[in-house]
Amino acid sequence: MSQPLDIAVVGATGSVGETLVQVLEELDFPVRTLHLLASMESAGSSVMFAGRKLKVREVDSFDFAQVKLAFFAAGATVSQAFARKAVQAGCTVIDLSGALVGALPVVPEANAEQLAGVSTPALITSPCSAAVAVATTLAPLRHLLDIERVQVVASLAVSAQGREAVSELARQTAELLNARPLEPRFFDRQVAFNLLPQVGTPDDQGHTAVERRLVQELRAVLGLPDLKLSVTCIQVPVFFGDSFNVAVQSRGAVDLDAVNQALNVADSVELVERDDYPTPVGDAVGQDVVYVGRVRQGVDDAQQLNLWLTTDNVRKGAALNAVQIAQLLIKDRL
Structure with missing residues (x-):
């Protein structure tokens, strides 16, 4: 068993940070001392861990020499600063x-071998939840398909944007159901009972940061730097649980029996029976796997594979993936 470590969680009061602390406890991660850190506004609050309330402190004044491992779940500004x-x-x-x-992106089910050459202290990226879901699903198919192109339509839950976005969806829903005037606050327009085909601000070419990040991280994690990718991210009125339509274009005919067999035995994948389909609310939320259904060839293209995926974006896509990376690291390096 690995020796207990002093660990910090930055962003411990956010939804991902709190879930990360929960996963550390559930997986019996070897924690000696857990330091919970956040911004000045959140410092002073408490988070439960191993039956105790731990006080959250300010990240600005923390000495990281006290810990061997730190999870950063507080957003880009904090990560860039500390x-x-x-x-x-x-x-x-x-x-x-x-x-x-320059940080190494890792999804343990897809490119764990990349950690073999890492020396510590290291800087590692746990990719966006969308990249984790798609990479976890496509990784066991790489030996079956000569992948030419992948198209992803990502239906993203509002929780990816934090608690304020979750509260906004709840407030908008209540206002509409009670026939009250709707005033958008966090989002620029109505998101309740609606679809927003743009998540974030587009660049000069019309792509948003989350779409570009998904492209870059999928190429890196799958080890396919020249992979042609088309990505569209949609904001859907779902609190937790991302869903994806993935179309894979292969250079040869797709063997559906082999694909189903590979998915059925893959780590962290739950293949749903052919006459059924998974949903975020009914299946994915609170679970540690990516659910895969509607596995089929193209309507008139035997070289195309279509998949429907859904997963818990906060738990599986973020917190669990980060802790699984840490589990691999502590075997030999921490």
Whole structure:
């Protein structure tokens, strides 16, 4: 068994940070001392861990030399301000913001072997939840398909944007159901009972940051730097649980029996029976796997594979993936 470690969780009061603390406890991660950190506004609150209330402190004044491992779940600004300083202090950082150029992106089910050459202290990225879901599903199919192109339509839950977005969807829903005038606040327009085909601000080419991040991280994690990818992210009125339509174009005919067999035995994948389909609310939320259904060829293209995926974006896509990276690291390096 690995020796207990002193660990920090930055962003401990956010939905991902709190879930990360929960997962550390559930998986019996070898924690000696857990330091919970957040912004000045959230410092002073408490988070439960192992039956105790731990006080949250300000990240600004924390000395990262006190810990061997830190999870950064507080967003791009905080990661950019403190993550590299933590590494310089001798602390390995697992960052969930995607804002750190040069950090190694890892999804254990897809490219765990990349950690073999890592020396600590290291700077590692836990990719966005969408990349985790798609990579977890496509990784066991790489030996079956000569992948030419992948198209992803990602239906993203509002929880990806934090508690304020969750509260906004709840408030808008209540106002509409009670026939009260709707005043959008967090989102620029009505999101309740609606679909927003743009998540974030587009660049000059019309792509948003989350779409570009998904493209970059999928290429890196799957080890296919030249993979052609088309990505569209949609904001859907769902609190928790992302869903994806994935179309894979292969250079040869798709063997559906082999695909189903590979998915059926893959780690962290739950293949749903052919006459059924998974949903975020009914299946994915609170679970540690990616649910896969509607596995089929193209309507008139035997070289196309279509998949429907759904997963808990906060738990599986963010917190659990980060902790699984840490589990791999502590075997030999921490």
